[in-house]
Amino acid sequence: xxxxxxxxxxxxGSAAKLELVDDNARGTRxxxxxxxxxxxxxASRIEVEEEGGxxxxxxxxxxxxxxGNETAAKAALVHALDTTERSQPMVWMCLFxxxxxxxxxxxxxxxxxxxxxxxxxxxxxxxxxxxASSANANSANTRAKPKxxxxxxxTDPQAPVIAALIEASKRKxxxxxxxxxxxxxxxxxxxxxxxxxxxxxxxLRRKGxxxxxxxxxxxxxxxxxxxxxxxxxxxxxxxxVLELLQWSAQPQMFEDRAVDxxxxxxxxxxxxxxxxxxxxxxxxxxxxxxxxxxxxxxxxRIVWIGExxxxxxxxxxxxSLEAITTNPVLIDMRGVxxxxxxxxxxxxxxxxxxxxxxxxxxxxxxxxxxxxLLQMTGTPAGLFAxx
Numbered sequence: 006x007x008x009x010x011x012x013x014x015x016x017x018g019s020a021a022k023l024e025l026v027d028d029n030a031r032g033t034r035x036x037x038x039x040x041x042x043x044x045x046x047x048a049s050r051i052e053v054e055e056e057g058g059x060x061x062x063x064x065x066x067x068x069x070x071x072x073g074n075e076t077a078a079k080a081a082l083v084h085a086l087d088t089t090e091r092s093q094p095m096v097w098m099c100l101f102x103x104x105x106x107x108x109x110x111x112x113x114x115x116x117x118x119x120x121x122x123x124x125x126x127x128x129x130x131x132x133x134x135x136x137a138s139s140a141n142a143n144s145a146n147t148r149a150k151p152k153x154x155x156x157x158x159x160t161d162p163q164a165p166v167i168a169a170l171i172e173a174s175k176r177k178x179x180x181x182x183x184x185x186x187x188x189x190x191x192x193x194x195x196x197x198x199x200x201x202x203x204x205x206x207x208x209l210r211r212k213g214x215x216x217x218x219x220x221x222x223x224x225x226x227x228x229x230x231x232x233x234x235x236x237x238x239x240x241x242x243x244x245x246v247l248e249l250l251q252w253s254a255q256p257q258m259f260e261d262r263a264v265d266x267x268x269x270x271x272x273x274x275x276x277x278x279x280x281x282x283x284x285x286x287x288x289x290x291x292x293x294x295x296x297x298x299x300x301x302x303x304x305x306r307i308v309w310i311g312e313x314x315x316x317x318x319x320x321x322x323x324x325s326l327e328a329i330t331t332n333p334v335l336i337d338m339r340g341v342x343x344x345x346x347x348x349x350x351x352x353x354x355x356x357x358x359x360x361x362x363x364x365x366x367x368x369x370x371x372x373x374x375x376x377x378l379l380q381m382t383g384t385p386a387g388l389f390a391x392x
Contacts, residue, residue, distance in 0.1 A: 193242055
């Protein structure tokens with residue numbers, strides 16, 4: 006028999022835990038530790054239970070990373086490998102994460118050799134971690150296909166999905182992004198929201214972004230039905246309808262509505278522009294427009310992308326009780342580049358409020374260094390899971 010003792014963290018203030026474990030029953034040697042890292046595919050082979058809080062080096066590294074100093078964060082973790090903290094797999098995983106973000110494959114593979122010696126098991130693969138690391142040459146946002154929903158009447162120009170589309174449309178580096186956009190339940194948009202949404206979609210379209218729009222045809226017809234030629238109202242929705250017709254590749258219907266637009270507002274309408282072959286391939290299957298299925302709602306999730314900063318970041322609006330439409334709530338962080346300390350604390354507070362209302366929360370695809378920062382600011386470790 007062996008005792009596993011989780012010491013009390015001097016910073017977290019959590020209570021120490023004493024657990025009795027039968028070594029023979031679990032087939033491990035005394036002194037072995039187990040942790041669930043809940044991230045990369047190969048990381049799942051490392052099973053360590055760390056309920057006593059984060060080590061000093063992990064806290065220091067996550068703080069430095071949160072402040073944008075990746076070099077200092079790596080230095081802190083490299084130093085940790087020369088101390089007793091080298092027995093903690095999460096220290097290694099965060100260092101793998103940072104090497105992948107900086108595209109330093111040589112250092113990554115050298116670390117992998119040391120990892121195999123230390124733990125006598127396979128190390129994470131470069132292709133998996135470099136591909137999954139959301140800050141690796143700003144490429145993860147182009148690989149991820151977050152599913153975003155627009156529903157009801159759009160009246161808030163700072164709605165998370167609109168903000169995410171605008172942010173993506175402003176990027177000038179990297180390959181064109183890919184999105185799944187669900188507009189099955191979209192009923193309309195006021196002038197500001199309609200023009201912002203139409204403008205961001207138009208910008209993404211011209212940059213070659215590939216957006217699979219669910220409910221495209223049916224929703225376009227429904228939105229267009231509320232617009233009457235000669236009645237100069239809902240201008241933003243007019244622009245949105247014309248942009249959706251661009252994405253649906255229906256030139257005749259576009260031209261008809263463009264003429265109505267010109268007559269109504271006495272200004273020139275947008276011009277029809279061709280889609281790229283990839284964009285055409287992503288056109289929604291017409292049969293999917295017929296009805297909303299329960300299966301479509303199973304994949305409903307909150308998607309955060311980019312850098313999350315400050316106490317009033319747009320991501321925090323998605324954690325309000327008014328914005329929550331499902332239970333459990335799934336937060337997808339695969340496209341998050343960085344979270345600063347202040348925003349990390351605000352995220353933890355928002356999650357705590359939801360949990361106090363019996364709402365289950367799961368955070369998926371947060372890379373190790375971001376997961377560490379969120380844990381340090383108060384997000385429970387048990388909420389993190391693989392995608």
